[in-house]
Amino acid sequence: MLSLKWRLSSQLRSSCIFNLSNIVDRGGVFEAVNQAISWPLQLRVLAAFSASSASVCRGPGAESLTGTGVGKMIHSLFLINCSGDIFLEKHWKSVVSQSVCDYFFEAQEKAADVENVPPVISTPHHYLISIYRDKLFFVSVIQTEVPPLFVIEFLHRVADTFQDYFGECSEAAIKDNVVIVYELLEEMLDNGFPLATESNILKELIKPPTILRSVVNSITGSSNVGDTLPTGQLSNIPWRRAGVKYTNNEAYFDVIEEIDAIIDKSGSTVFAEIQGVIDACIKLSGMPDLSLSFMNPRLLDDVSFHPCIRFKRWESERVLSFIPPDGNFRLISYRVSSQNLVAIPVYVKHSISFKENSSCGRFDITIGPKQNMGKTIEGITVTVHMPKVVLNMNLTPTQGSYTFDPVTKVLTWDVGKITPQKLPSLKGLVNLQSGAPKPEENPSLNIQFKIQQLAISGLKVNRLDMYGEKYKPFKGVKYVTKAGKFQVRT
């Protein structure tokens, strides 16, 4: 490598017209450089300088490569796809060889499935902290002590940003936009420490790709990179960009609640709680100051806020007061704890049995509505991880359709809507591997559903007020209840 470097620099030297190498004094050279204005002159001066001092700078340089590589936080990032190809790498400090990922692959092999790859791996010289998102591994290389959650949270933020920019966080999307990805990573992290992670700021620095822009850019030669200062970065409200203008000013809030529950064999609730979020889509001009109040704010047991929310207002008045970021963002997430009784909107009747010494079993489940507050339950899907000995299933649904994957042993029943008159059921026979012992336990059923226009906790938005701008915004609130981690043990 050294010889290569030497060759290159000597080439350059020979290409210089003026040989200024008689300036040996270091300070003199730098001063000369400082004063130099025209590019070619600088080039020559510096080339001469580099030639004269090549031996000087090479010594400590080599040392710094190996020796004091101290540095906190994230050193490098590798993106790895499911088949184990490293398809993108980015280094914020000196380069770390790809071979460091071998330790990761080793751990991946050891773990039975992708979900079980430990997020933190220790290697002789580095630590690898990884996340698994959308069939991709984000593997970061760390050299010294760092709070692991710091890195994990950041990596998720990176993935969120990709999602935000490209619509999906997939290998194809990243490869297609590799330049934007690189620009983003450059802005998000400086020397391994997060710099700009707010999507509003990033979008000002690097514009997301759209068809119009890329066509225009290719014709005019203009770029995706913003040349103005991201105003947010410098203000007290870093999450909002300045100079936002809309012709239609709109503010929408989605109250989405998910029911996490474990229902036991007999149908009684082992554990249930409600996890809610309020996602906002705010398209308001200028600097609006919003305050959102609830009819029953005391319901919210444990809340986490977007940084824009004024904590003190919430503490004292239970009002969400904030200057929103522009666009889509998550305003709050909250938990309504299991102490308050959680209404379970569906019930499942099930009878799954495997006969001893025979290669078949019976499977019968029925779903019915319960405490649904008069709303229709829709989008019901039942997923069952059948035991390994199950070969195939012959079932008849009264409603919807089902699939059984004999490789992963996953049964999926897409039910759709429940009509109380005719409860949907799925019945039939299960073929087992002959000779194998009957499965020890019955599989548990994972249920997905959706109820529109209902927040199961009873949370209600009271009103939204806007201050600071003169126009009248268009406002809307939507409620949805979904099943979260909803599991029925059988």
Add this chain to the structure above:
Amino acid sequence: MSSNSFSYNEQSGGGEAAELGQEATSTISPSGAFGLFSSDLKKNEDLKQMLESNKDSAKLDAMKRIVGMIAKGKNASELFPAVVKNVASKNIEIKKLVYVYLVRYAEEQQDLALLSISTFQRALKDPNQLIRASALRVLSSIRVPIIVPIMMLAIKEASADLSPYVRKNAAHAIQKLYSLDPEQKEMLIEVIEKLLKDKSTLVAGSVVMAFEEVCPDRIDLIHKNYRKLCNLLVDVEEWGQVVIIHMLTRYARTQFVSPWKEGDELEDNEKNFYESDDDQKEKTDKRKKPYTMDPDHRLLIRNTKPLLQSRNAAVVMAVAQLYWHISPKSEAGIISKSLVRLLRSNREVQYIVLQNIATMSIQRKGMFEPYLKSFYVRSTDPTMIKTLKLEILTNLANEANISTLLREFQTYVKSQDKQFAAATIQTIGRCATNILEVTDTCLNGLVCLLSNRDEIVVAESVVVIKKLLQMQPAQHGEIIKHMAKLLDSITVPVARASILWLIGENCERVPKIAPDVLRKMAKSFTSEDDLVKLQILNLGAKLYLTNSKQTKLLTQYILNLGKYDQNYDIRDRTRFIRQLIVPNEKSGALSKYAKKIFLAQKPAPLLESPFKDRDHFQLGTLSHTLNVKATGYLELSNWPEVAPDPSVRNVEVIELAKEWTPAGKAKQENSAKKFYSESEEEEDSSDSSSDSESESGSESGEQGQSGEEGDSSEDSSEDSSSEQDSESGRDSGQENKRTAKRNSKAKGKSDSEDGEKENEKSKTSDSSSAESSSIEDSSSDSESESESESESESRRVTKEKEKKTKQDRTPVAKDVSLLDLDDFNPVSTPVALPPPALSPSLMADLEGLNLSTSSSVISENIY
């Protein structure tokens, strides 16, 4: 959302089209495979040409392809000379990509990298702060040792820049320079010291990061900035918050006394910070003085609390560990709710949080008991999450909840995930040993599992039962018989070995079965696993000693088999046992004691949590996760026995005087800065700190240098005079000064009472901040000893009033701010009227947002 995916589709198509358009010269797209090595040389040639062309579009295209190469990990260093020439390009995107390239290859191409330096030097003087900042960023990222002096100069200049954004970048550059050349440490510390004084929230996180990296041991740099950092914390960006909180945790552990013991600071039996409750009680009895928390300590605890509500898991975890390590035990409970909330997050976050909860739940069960059910396992959880949850459930188990838990465990045992089922059995074993009431129930349950169809489950049960039986040497003949039968069916070596050991150990309780088992084992000896063979030998030896009539020949036979075994361990063991138990003329005195040796009472194994030994690592750290000390781990020190001088944190007035001058502009800025925290308390405390005088500041600085005198602990501890006496005796040189101080302190105390009264209005329930002000008062008073008491008193009062008025004025200044609500009269109809273009029905719907159904219809239409 859907709109996003739509735009993505557009984009990908568009991107391709654009590429096709641009790349008339080359058929290979930037994102495509660069796999053909043969064409590498040629392709680089045309990249060079493109870079040297006059058209920006060609250059940009070339740069994009080069960045693509870098991203793939391909070597593009050959192009360095061609790329570096474009560093001064007018096109901002080209410039940025050149920066990317430079930072990547400068280290390898040091000589050529120098070509770019002057461009950055010029940019550092640019009027646009963004350009200055980015120049500094790139300049400091070029890892070329020869430019160290230039970098140093640039950092120094940037640290005094007017733009906080540039100063932030300067803080980042400090770390880069330090890692490039550690010899610059001293100079860098000066810059850090300067930047630590910075009042911008933008800078705070970055400079603390630099501090942690360059000089984490220079805790003295923090003193003066401690209160400011505490107050700014809420407004710092989230990443900075994490770093600051971790640093302040360490700081607090060196500066404040432990809030955990009720007792005094002088107690010498301070050895272990997690004392048992009994210890604490003893100490409470012995205590001499009541413990009062340092107001600064309280300030930190109070100001971090809102951050538990952060959306960032790292921030929540950082606050949690702060509470765990420095808050009074009674207050740490509030973190559990937030930590449990994090369990809804991603797999990786769950993993780390559960690990930390596991460590916490060993020491303080009560904290997480109310959330027991949140740790119930779902069949869809990854195994590593399941085992961690199980670990926590075990730690939380007690007499009250064990029956519920055992029922839950029964479900887990049947899990399809056999690794998890095995872990559950271990857990049941641990519960059985920890909670004596359920030992028998657990044992019965485990025995039932012995007839389980799955071998792993049975094997694990055997191993656990073995441990349990060992703990209870009572009669369990039935179970042992049952297990002896299992030997015919079970194949897992560990389980077989466990059974054999158990039979050997209890061979006198099952006199009929044991020899028979040995007989069977002798038959299958050669085909057994090494582990089992060793136990067969053991069993033989024990039977030989207790029942030699029946088993003498069998044992001889087994010993003969063992003698010729392939494994040397087994051969060794055979030889050893033979010498020990079979009497011959050569055997020494030891064989007489063979029985005692073999059938000695063995201590039962202790079933312990694997998280037991993790508590000596700071929670939330990498070291804690790995249970190994990671490089660069900063040890959390024990609480000091005597608090170091708290006055070092008093802030000089000169600086603050500037802030509080009636000049409206400065103040307005300040209020705007703090705007988002909106806390009156915070302002109070900063007010109070502004109260202290310049002399006091400089003086306390002196004290800080003169070491841990620990004198004048103006901690408002009433009866610390004896302590002070002894100290003043130690150091007679400063005797005079100190006596004067003590006098003034008495005065200060009375003053502080007055002060409290005066401040009552603003400092309602918040005693600690009142305390803090009293400290400052006293210290400021200590300097005014020359004046008469009444004079200083009155002066102070007027000052107080001035302060009041200023405080009153502050909100007025705030009103000007764009963000303030009071500025806009809420008369204007709070519910917006829809644009007239909408239909009347919609108008009706929009009258109130609480009409959920109708408005949702609207939203659906829009979405």
